[in-house]
Amino acid sequence: MDIAEALIDALQQRNVRRVYGVPGDYVLGLFDRLEHSPIEVICTAGEEGAGFAADAHARLAGLGVAVVTYGVGALKLLNPVAGAYAERSPLLVISGAPGVRESDENNLLHHMIRSSDTQQRFFAEVCAATARLDSGRTAVAEITKVLTAMDRESRPGYLELPRDCLNRPLPWPLPSLPRPAGPPEVSPLQRQRALDLLDWMRSRQNPMVLAGIELHRFGLEDALQEVLEREGWPFVTSLSAKSLLNEQHPLYLGLYEGGAGPADVRQRVESSDGLLILGMPLGDIDTGIFTTRFNEVGKVQVEMERGLLWTGGDLDSLDPAVLLQVWRQAEAPGGAGAVGAIEAPASHGAPAARFKAEADTPIRVRRLVAALNAVLSPTTVLLADPGDALFAAADLRLPAASDFLASAYWSSLGFALPGAIGAWGSAPPEAPKRPLVLLGDGALLMSAIELATLARYRIPALVVVLDNGGFGTERPMLDGPFNDVQPVDHVGLARAMGFGSALRVQLEQELDQALASLLAIDDGPTLLSVALPKDDASDVLRNLTAALGRRVREGAS
Numbered sequence: 195m196d197i198a199e200a201l202i203d204a205l206q207q208r209n210v211r212r213v214y215g216v217p218g219d220y221v222l223g224l225f226d227r228l229e230h231s232p233i234e235v236i237c238t239a240g241e242e243g244a245g246f247a248a249d250a251h252a253r254l255a256g257l258g259v260a261v262v263t264y265g266v267g268a269l270k271l272l273n274p275v276a277g278a279y280a281e282r283s284p285l286l287v288i289s290g291a292p293g294v295r296e297s298d299e300n301n302l303l304h305h306m307i308r309s310s311d312t313q314q315r316f317f318a319e320v321c322a323a324t325a326r327l328d329s330g331r332t333a334v335a336e337i338t339k340v341l342t343a344m345d346r347e348s349r350p351g352y353l354e355l356p357r358d359c360l361n362r363p364l365p366w367p368l369p370s371l372p373r374p375a376g377p378p379e380v381s382p383l384q385r386q387r388a389l390d391l392l393d394w395m396r397s398r399q400n401p402m403v404l405a406g407i408e409l410h411r412f413g414l415e416d417a418l419q420e421v422l423e424r425e426g427w428p429f430v431t432s433l434s435a436k437s438l439l440n441e442q443h444p445l446y447l448g449l450y451e452g453g454a455g456p457a458d459v460r461q462r463v464e465s466s467d468g469l470l471i472l473g474m475p476l477g478d479i480d481t482g483i484f485t486t487r488f489n490e491v492g493k494v495q496v497e498m499e500r501g502l503l504w505t506g507g508d509l510d511s512l513d514p515a516v517l518l519q520v521w522r523q524a525e526a527p528g529g530a531g532a533v534g535a536i537e538a539p540a541s542h543g544a545p546a547a548r549f550k551a552e553a554d555t556p557i558r559v560r561r562l563v564a565a566l567n568a569v570l571s572p573t574t575v576l577l578a579d580p581g582d583a584l585f586a587a588a589d590l591r592l593p594a595a596s597d598f599l600a601s602a603y604w605s606s607l608g609f610a611l612p613g614a615i616g617a618w619g620s621a622p623p624e625a626p627k628r629p630l631v632l633l634g635d636g637a638l639l640m641s642a643i644e645l646a647t648l649a650r651y652r653i654p655a656l657v658v659v660l661d662n663g664g665f666g667t668e669r670p671m672l673d674g675p676f677n678d679v680q681p682v683d684h685v686g687l688a689r690a691m692g693f694g695s696a697l698r699v700q701l702e703q704e705l706d707q708a709l710a711s712l713l714a715i716d717d718g719p720t721l722l723s724v725a726l727p728k729d730d731a732s733d734v735l736r737n738l739t740a741a742l743g744r745r746v747r748e749g750a751s
């Protein structure tokens with residue numbers, strides 16, 4: 195066995211069936227090896243696309259892989275990998291590199307910057323661990339080190355493979371890789387504090403859980419659901435954790451977004467006398483730009499980095515995984531459940547009704563969301579780019595089992611379209627996924643090359659473009675010609691990229707029919723370009739940009 199085989203074997207042991215990448219001379223040998231293995235290589239149009247595809251795949255399947263060439267290819271991954279670091283997604287980068295022998299002989303090899311470890315040092319900043327596979331003796335230990343750190347932190351990793359090292363032999367047979375760690379060990383102190391907190395929550399008049407994205411990244415959804423159902427506690431989620439649990443669940447009250455979200459959900463959350471903020475780092479986007487007004491004495495926070503933060507006593511080591519482990523094993527509460535029937539806030543409302551188009555009415559964002567709500571299916575993976583695509587998507591109520599992916603905290607444009615490639619690619623053949631991509635006209639221009647990849651692999655995605663003639667999110671903060679984008683014939687663009695069907699709509703009655711006809715096509719991608727008024731925006735976008743605009747204008751004046 196040699197290094198390339200060991201690497202491919204390690205990926206297979208982790209159930210990786212597809213990887214994403216763009217070849218170059220430093221990595222062609224590895225592409226050839228992958229081509230002759232059971233792993234399928236999805237060739238994206240650009241490396242940024244490969245990175246976002248692998249990120250989306252990682253979010254859904256636990257490990258996603260991007261394979262690229264040295265320097266020019268790898269550095270185009272820095273944005274997706276930084277986003278995966280910030281949003282805790284286990285994305286593995288495999289980069290080719292100049293051969294060890296040729297670098298010894300000559301310094302001026304194309305794509306090289308400064309010294310042979312410069313690229314690895316860039317990635318060290320945005321990865322849980324990095325390694326260079328240049329020795330058969332250490333390769334397996336290095337691969338194991340990187341994958342183990344990725345599991346522990348749920349963050350990216352980096353492996354660099356010099357092109358003359360692929361066939362370096364391993365001196366001993368490949369061992370089985372350690373499996374991802376099981377449930378955490380719990381110390382007596384952790385257990386005691388977790389049980390104290392459970393008693394406290396049970397003693398509250400209005401207990402509630404505000405659930406965040408870490409619960410998804412560390413696979414804690416089932417544990418959370420079990421505890422919520424046993425205790426009868428209602429829950430809300432942050433925007434980035436949208437659809438963490440079934441959004442049709444009777445205990446679900448909606449999305450909480452501080453001052454940016456619906457007032458009635460906010461009132462319920464902020465008046466709780468037992469609010470557990472669980473696995474949710476309090477970043478600006480998830481808190482409606484820091485407009486939360488929690489009831490400070492009735493609030494407790496438990497998160498990965500800082501553990502338990504509670505007036506009853508902090509404990510660094512009590513993270514969400516440990517807490518839920520103890521709670522899961524705790525005895526059920528005595529007597530009837532503490533909480534009576536849960537009444538959902540009006541804004542959360544009833545499950546989506548049929549969309550009834552108004553005659554001769556131009557489409558507005560709110561109505562586009564209503565129309566989409568009526569066509570979501572359990573196999574939908576919704577991907578939304580920052581801009582009103584993301585903020586309006588907050589109002590969609592997803593069916594059970596469907597997923598929502600967004601670069602919500604990192605907020606990079608250009609995630610959603612290539613993310614659809616990875617969302618599709620992560621699904622096993624027996625349970626296929628249909629991506630629904632929502633993105634603005636600006637975001638489309640940044641990622642349009644990946645339309646070709648959707649067409650090449652006949653991925654059954656529906657791409658919905660919210661065309662408001664530019665950077666609508668930025669206009670209320672500070673406007674100028676820099677917020678305009680070139681008007682583009684989206685239908686012509688999609689067809690040129692190989693889409694069989696693409697439509698443009700302006701009126702509600704066209705929207706209805708267009709969605710039905712495009713969703714009926716499932717053997718390749720389709721695109722719907724939706725003309726929206728330039729000054730139209732969702733309520734969430736208006737509220738967020740009002741808060742953010744004050745900060746922007748303070749800096750500009």
Ligand SMILES: Cc1ncc(C[n+]2csc(CCOP(=O)(O)OP(=O)(O)O)c2C)c(N)n1
Nearest residue numbers: 581582606607634635636637664665666667
């Ligand atoms: C890679 C990247 N570049 C720039 C930005 C800043 N930015 C945030 S929203 C936005 C406007 C996006 O325009 P569009 O996709 O048309 O969506 P809209 O705001 O009009 O809904 C920009 C430029 C960003 N988030 N990511």
Ligand SMILES: [Mg+2]
Nearest residue numbers: 634635664666
């Ligand atoms: Mg726009």
